[in-house]
Amino acid sequence: MAHSKRPDGYETAQANRHQVLRWLNRFGGLTTSQLSRLVWPDMSSGQRMAQRTIHALKKGGLVIRRQLPNGGSTYVLSERGSRLLRELGVTTASARGQRDLKFEKPMHRFICNEFAIDRHLEGLRIWTEFEIQRQQAPTPRITVGRHRKIPDLITQANDVYLSWVEVENAYKSQSRLLELVTVADRLLGPRDGFEIRSKHAEGFFTNMVFVASNLSRLIAVSRCFSVAFEKHLISWDIARDIELVAVSMTERLRWSGTVGTVTLETFLIAVEQYTDIQKVLLDEFPEPPPRLEDLSSWTLWKHCVSLFEEDTVEELCNEFELDTASPDALKSLPDNKIDCIDRNQMLAYLRDRLVWRDADVGLNTEFLQQCMNWYSQQDPDSSS
DNA sequence: TGGCTCTTGAAGTCGGGCGC
DNA sequence: GCGCCCGACTTCAAGAGCCA
Numbered sequence: 001m002a003h004s005k006r007p008d009g010y011e012t013a014q015a016n017r018h019q020v021l022r023w024l025n026r027f028g029g030l031t032t033s034q035l036s037r038l039v040w041p042d043m044s045s046g047q048r049m050a051q052r053t054i055h056a057l058k059k060g061g062l063v064i065r066r067q068l069p070n071g072g073s074t075y076v077l078s079e080r081g082s083r084l085l086r087e088l089g090v091t092t093a094s095a096r097g098q099r100d101l102k103f104e105k106p107m108h109r110f111i112c113n114e115f116a117i118d119r120h121l122e123g124l125r126i127w128t129e130f131e132i133q134r135q136q137a138p139t140p141r142i143t144v145g146r147h148r149k150i151p152d153l154i155t156q157a158n159d160v161y162l163s164w165v166e167v168e169n170a171y172k173s174q175s176r177l178l179e180l181v182t183v184a185d186r187l188l189g190p191r192d193g194f195e196i197r198s199k200h201a202e203g204f205f206t207n208m209v210f211v212a213s214n215l216s217r218l219i220a221v222s223r224c225f226s227v228a229f230e231k232h233l234i235s236w237d238i239a240r241d242i243e244l245v246a247v248s249m250t251e252r253l254r255w256s257g258t259v260g261t262v263t264l265e266t267f268l269i270a271v272e273q274y275t276d277i278q279k280v281l282l283d284e285f286p287e288p289p290p291r292l293e294d295l296s297s298w299t300l301w302k303h304c305v306s307l308f309e310e311d312t313v314e315e316l317c318n319e320f321e322l323d324t325a326s327p328d329a330l331k332s333l334p335d336n337k338i339d340c341i342d343r344n345q346m347l348a349y350l351r352d353r354l355v356w357r358d359a360d361v362g363l364n365t366e367f368l369q370q371c372m373n374w375y376s377q378q379d380p381d382s383s384s
Numbered sequence: 385t386g387g388c389t390c391t392t393g394a395a396g397t398c399g400g401g402c403g404c
Numbered sequence: 405g406c407g408c409c410c411g412a413c414t415t416c417a418a419g420a421g422c423c424a
Contacts (some may be wrong), residue, residue, distance in 0.1 A: 016409090032394075051394060051411075073394080 020053050021062065021077065021085050025093050027113055028130030029066065029074045031106050033255075037117050057081065082341050085278075111167050111247060112152050114255040115211050125156040127200070138162065138192055138201040142186050144179040148163075153213075162196065165209045168217040175223035181234060182226070184208050188238040218244045222267050230379040231270075275340035299345040301338045305332055319349055 016039060016219040022031055023038050030038070036050035054075055062081035066074050076098035077085070085093035120126050127137035128150050142149045153165035164187055166180065187194045193204035210219050220250040222244065226230035229236050247257065295303070304316065317324045320341050 048395090048412090052409095055395070286396090 016053050016274050017057055017062075018088060020050070020057060022090060024063065024075060024077050024098070025082070025085055026131055027116075027128050028098055029076045029109075030113065031074050033103060034117060035042070035075075036192055039120065053314065085284070089165055092131075108152075108167055108169050111169055111211060111213060112165075113343060114257075115165070115167070115245075115247060116153050116155075117255065119153075119155045125159070125201070127154040129153055136200065138196050138198040138203070139321065140164075140187065140196055140205060142183050144182045147179070149168060149179060149183050155209075156201060157273070159201075160203045161193075161207075162203045162205045163207050163209050164205055165211060168210050168212045168221055174224065179227070180221070183229045184238055184242060185234040193321065207243060209243045209245055211245045211247055213247050218246060218267075222264055225264055226268055236265075239263065239268060257328070271345045285383060297338055297341070297343055297346070300343065301333065304349055305333075320345060 014221065019039050020035055022193040023035060027034070032050040033053050035045055035054065036047040039053075040049045054063060058065060058075070060080075062078055062084060063075045064078045066076055077093070079095075079097040082093040082095065082097035086095075109129065116126045116128050131137045132139055132150055132154060133150070137154050139150050139154070152167045155163045155165060157163075164183070187205045187208060193206035195204050196202065210218060210221050212221075225239065225242070226235075228234050229239070240263055244262050244264060244267055245258055246260045247255075303321075313327055313330065314324060316322075322330075322341075
């Protein structure tokens with residue numbers, strides 16, 4: 001059988017199908033829009049091509065469609081699709097395919113995947129969350145307490161410089177955030193970064209990236225690091241090697257890309273000038289929320305209790321020296337008991353958790369962008 | 385609460401171009 | 405002529421938001 005120098009349509013389609021299967025194997029589930037960005041990034045009809053290719057693969061039983069809780073669909077490898085990949089020499093393809101794959105935190109997974117695709121399109125080498133979980137990535141052995149910490153995504157530039165990427169989209173307790181401080185110390189503490197030599201790659205971890213679509217999470221991370229710097233738990237120098245990235249993704253998992261990027265060092269310097277930021281904020285939002293000090297004890301307690309689902313009940317009871325009670329009992333605490341709680345303690349508790357959150361300062365993702373724009377417009381020579 | 389509109393993702397159809 | 409890629413356009417369904 002004679003082969004032409006240029007691939008004919010059939011061969012191109014076959015190559016496209018194989019490429020789609022390979023990406024599915026690496027990401028563990030992708031939508032057609034994600035596949036279009038990966039396989040046909042420069043083509044205006046890439047989305048349509050991805051749909052057509054997925055349709056053909058589904059018809060051939062090589063992929064399975066999975067409905068997402070937020071609407072839309074994602075596609076995973078079927079057993080047959082996985083088998084085909086193994087025949088093509090992809091040893092990482094699971095024998096059972098990805099039919100048992102669960103999408104318990106689709107928002108987190110989608111931000112990981114979309115951010116990974118962005119980095120891939122920027123020319124960086126990537127290891128996806130799915131690959132890291134399956135130990136198919138150059139993951140450093142960093143344990144904090146009894147837990148081994150693993151990143152959500154790993155990227156590498158110039159075949160040397162590795163980045164540990166954390167997607168921070170949900171609330172994390174202070175103790176879990178502190179674990180990330182330890183990771184940063186281990187990773188970025190060494191002068192040349194953390195060296196790794198694995199069968200997947202060799203290089204040096206030289207920076208850490210925190211990605212979130214919710215600004216309050218980035219603020220929580222920076223605050224935790226700020227405290228660690230103040231207590232000299234880690235060196236301030238690493239603040240330059242930590243990046244905060246605000247991204248935009250809708251509830252229906254529609255990706256709008258990166259909203260703003262800033263180093264932790266820049267962000268903390270900005271936070272130091274918090275009153276200036278607040279002044280700009282007040283100009284933008286003429287009706288700021290009331291000051292915590294002006295709220296009644298009853299309202300303060302309601303705010304404390306509203307943090308329940310995020311903090312543990314025990315933590316709250318310990319903080320206010322209350323007998324451990326059920327969440328419902330704490331929510332319906334009688335007024336006379338609320339009056340006995342130290343008001344300053346409630347203020348401190350709320351300041352600790354709220355001052356840096358959306359609720360108190362009216363921050364939102366758009367504001368981060370405003371904030372970054374505002375600071376980028378400042379004349380560096382004029383700042384003290 | 386129901387109807388309407390808009391947005392978004394998935395999929396169908398058509399025609400031009402290309403290689404065999 | 406056939407089979408495929410590719411681009412453009414269209415249709416359909418589901419969800420969200422708005423309004424009477």
